[in-house]
Amino acid sequence: MNTQIGTARSNPTQTFAWLLKREYWEHRGGFFWGPMIAGGVMIVIAMLTLIIAEATAARHGISINGMNLDAISRNMTADQVRIFNSGVTAALMGISVPVMVTLFFVVFFYLLGALYDDRRDRSVLFWKSLPISDLDTVLSKVATAVVVAPLFAIAATIVLHIVFLCLISVYAAFHGVNPLPLLWNPVPLVSMWIKLVCMIPLNALWALPTVGWLLLCSSFARSKPFLWAVALPVGFGLMVGFTQLLRQLSIPDSWYWKNIVARILFGVFPGGWFNIGNGKLWTAGSGDDFNFSLSRLDLVNSLLNWNQILNALGSLDLWLGAIAGVGLIAAAVYFRRRRTEAYS
Amino acid sequence: MxxxxxxxxxxxxxxxxxxxxxxxxxxxxxxxxxxxxxxxxxxxxxxxxxxxxxxxxxxxxxxxxxxxxxxxxxxxxxxxxxxxxxxxxxxxxxxxxxxxxxxxxxxxxxxxxxxxxxxxxxxxxxxxxxxxxxxxxxxxxxxxxxxxxxxxxxxxxxxxxxxxxxxxxxxxxxxxxxxxxxxxxxxxxxxxxxxxxxxxxxxxxxxxxxxxxxxxGRLVINASMEEIGERYCEVMVGPDKIEAARALRPLNERGIFGKTVFLFDGIDQKRLAELGELHKPSVADLFVATMKGTYA
Incomplete structure (x- = not known):
């Protein structure tokens, strides 16, 4: 038999890996440098804070030399060590927030442009001249948004934590305090980092409606995908609000904003599923007292609590959203298949 | 397979x-x-x-x-x-x-x-x-x-x-x-x-x-270059034979150096040779002649 179609086949796994690599090439500024710069800014802020604190202390003649953390740590009870570790974890999570916010913006705009930018500059014709299915193309963008980008952000977070701890350690050592036994306790550190990585699938499931909606707008819009993505649900919400449509069905308007708008626009924020567990996160910030109360440390730590993660995995909201997200992604594939034009 | x-x-x-x-x-x-x-x-x-x-x-x-x-x-x-x-x-x-x-x-x-x-x-x-x-x-x-x-x-x-x-x-x-x-x-x-x-x-x-x-949206010509060479022919005709050439219903005519070039489709080349010098039309000339009036 003579040579026929299909004598040479592409390897699907290899193709997908190349698609992910392509996304990275195009967006390394956002995926790699974005979180790194956010982390760098936090380090600079931390350094300035320490310098100002030092200068202030010197001006007022306050000395913290001679405080023997070593001795304190040796005399701490197991419970006290746990609380201290919770504090360190909470502090480290706190300084990581800007990295996560950066990740949110990077992924949000990445998804909005993912199936639109190449139509606008017509390079879609080049990608479509290669033997890649539209399903694979769209799935590679989903995977990039929910796995690759978060992995880079977590890597940046870990770097930030290590640099921050080094900074504090140098500061402590400068004042004659040995930081090693308490600050560098590897168990809570490593367990926190592992949990960050383990939360990727949960974050991904939670993000699916947003991923699907943004990709759908990106592949559907002939121009201005941002307007489609944001103005449509918000405009619809306002209209529903004015006409009291939902209230006639005895559904409060807040239901629409919380379960539809927030889910299709803000789902890519890491840990966004958290408030469905016990809803404490949004009320906890109202207290004005600056005492790190036990409950507040617990709150931050409960974000990293396995029970909390299992709770979220068991919630109906999560799975209904995930199903809707898969539907939206399928619609994005449909339009990717048919649409190659965009107005520039 | x-x-x-x-x-x-x-x-x-x-x-x-x-x-x-x-x-x-x-x-x-x-x-x-x-x-x-x-x-x-x-x-x-x-x-x-x-x-x-x-x-x-x-x-x-x-x-x-x-x-x-x-x-x-x-x-x-x-x-x-x-x-x-x-x-x-x-x-x-x-x-x-x-x-x-x-x-x-x-x-x-x-x-x-x-x-x-x-x-x-x-x-x-x-x-x-x-x-x-x-x-x-x-x-x-x-x-x-x-x-x-x-x-x-x-x-x-x-x-x-x-x-x-x-x-x-x-x-x-x-x-x-x-x-x-x-x-x-x-x-x-x-x-x-x-x-x-x-x-x-x-x-x-x-x-x-x-x-x-x-x-x-329609195909006007769909042929190999050999077929086109056989079918289409350009003739450079002097002023005396213009009427005879027009009688053969040319696709196009254009003036050049006091002579007129006619483009014919499917006319016997021996007959055309009597009118004047024969040329193979360029694709561009053929195109212009065929697409006459497209934008009118």
Whole structure:
């Protein structure tokens, strides 16, 4: 038999890996440098804070030399060590927030442009001249948004934590305090980092409606995908609000904003599923007292609590959203298949 | 592989087979029930004025647009089997569609990674003849260099059908000549088929084996270059024989140096020789004569 179609086949796994690599090439500024710069800014802020604190202390003649953390740590009870570790974890999570916010913006705009930018500059014709299915193309963008980008952000977070701890350690050592036994306790550190990585699938499931909606707008819009993505649900919400449509069905308007708008626009924020567990996160910030109360440390730590993660995995909201997200992604594939034009 | 599949793609079979191919955009008819075949080993020029339906036809062949009617490319349905089809079909659609952020080395790595019929050695050999550097990004390249890169990528793919849609638009004459020369010398063989649209007809005239003229969504001429040479003839007629020439219903007439050139379709060449000097019409002249009144 003579040579026929299909004598040479592409390897699907290899193709997908190349698609992910392509996304990275195009967006390394956002995926790699974005979180790194956010982390760098936090380090600079931390350094300035320490310098100002030092200068202030010197001006007022306050000395913290001679405080023997070593001795304190040796005399701490197991419970006290746990609380201290919770504090360190909470502090480290706190300084990581800007990295996560950066990740949110990077992924949000990445998804909005993912199936639109190449139509606008017509390079879609080049990608479509290669033997890649539209399903694979769209799935590679989903995977990039929910796995690759978060992995880079977590890597940046870990770097930030290590640099921050080094900074504090140098500061402590400068004042004659040995930081090693308490600050560098590897168990809570490593367990926190592992949990960050383990939360990727949960974050991904939670993000699916947003991923699907943004990709759908990106592949559907002939121009201005941002307007489609944001103005449509918000405009619809306002209209529903004015006409009291939902209230006639005895559904409060807040239901629409919380379960539809927030889910299709803000789902890519890491840990966004958290408030469905016990809803404490949004009320906890109202207290004005600056005492790190036990409950507040617990709150931050409960974000990293396995029970909390299992709770979220068991919630109906999560799975209904995930199903809707898969539907939206399928619609994005449909339009990717048919649409190659965009107005520039 | 079963026999049915083998038959549809055997070398003797047509690479492209269209029957009743139609496409409408609202009330505009872009393609009006056209039938055509493209055989293997041909270089087919698809020529027509702006808006005649060329790009629509190419998009249908490439599975980039919906259409009505039957269309089979390499025995595959472009609508449903696009991914398989693209292993065998390459296209350069318009210039400068390579993504601007892509580096030369990344372009080669990516195509090598996903295309089972790509030869990195061939691609590098083509690029060695250019000034392109691996680290350069597409946005740093001139239009001509972008086309060189795209052509190097495409020529390194052992595909059965190459579709070119205005590949040299906006390039200077040096790049244009080089483009078609490379295609002819280093790429084309009897196993390959090239389908090209362009407005620069004069430049590809000598490499075409077949010509398809398309106007208002219909095929006006669909013939091999030999058939066209037999059918169409230009005669340079002196003032005394003008009336006799007009009586033979020429397609077109134009004045040149006090004489009149008539273009005839399917008139016996012996008879035409009595009227004056015979010429083979250029594709451009044929085009102008055939498309008279398109924009009127």
């Amino acid at each position: 079963n026999d049915a599949a083998a038959n549809t793609t055997s070398p003797a079979a047509n690479i492209v087979r269209a029957r009743g191919l139609a496409k409408r955009y609202g009330t505009t008819v872009a393609l009006d029930n056209v039938d055509f075949d493209i055989a293997a080993g041909r270089i087919v020029g698809l020529i027509g004025p702006n808006g005649a339906g060329k790009t629509t036809a190419l998009k249908a062949i490439l599975g980039l647009a919906e259409y009505e009617g039957q269309l089979s490319v390499l025995g595959l349905d472009p609508r449903t089997q696009r991914t398989q089809l693209m292993q065998q079909v390459c296209f350069i659609a318009d210039v400068a569609v390579l993504p601007r952020w892509l580096r030369v080395s990344e372009a080669i790595d990516f195509v090598a990674g996903i295309h089972p019929r790509f030869s990195r050695e061939k691609c590098l050999a083509f690029l060695a003849r250019t000034k392109l550097q691996p680290r350069q990004r597409v946005r740093e390249l001139s239009k001509g260099m972008i086309v060189q890169l795209h052509l190097a990528l495409v020529m390194a793919i052992d595909a059965k059908l190459l579709v070119l849609d205005e590949p040299t638009l906006g390039l200077d004459i040096l790049y244009r000549k080089e483009f078609y020369q490379s295609l002819l010398n280093d790429y084309f063989d009897e196993e390959k088929t090239i389908l090209v649209t362009t407005h620069q007809v004069e430049e590809i005239e000598h490499i075409l084996t077949d010509l398809i003229f398309i106007q208002n």
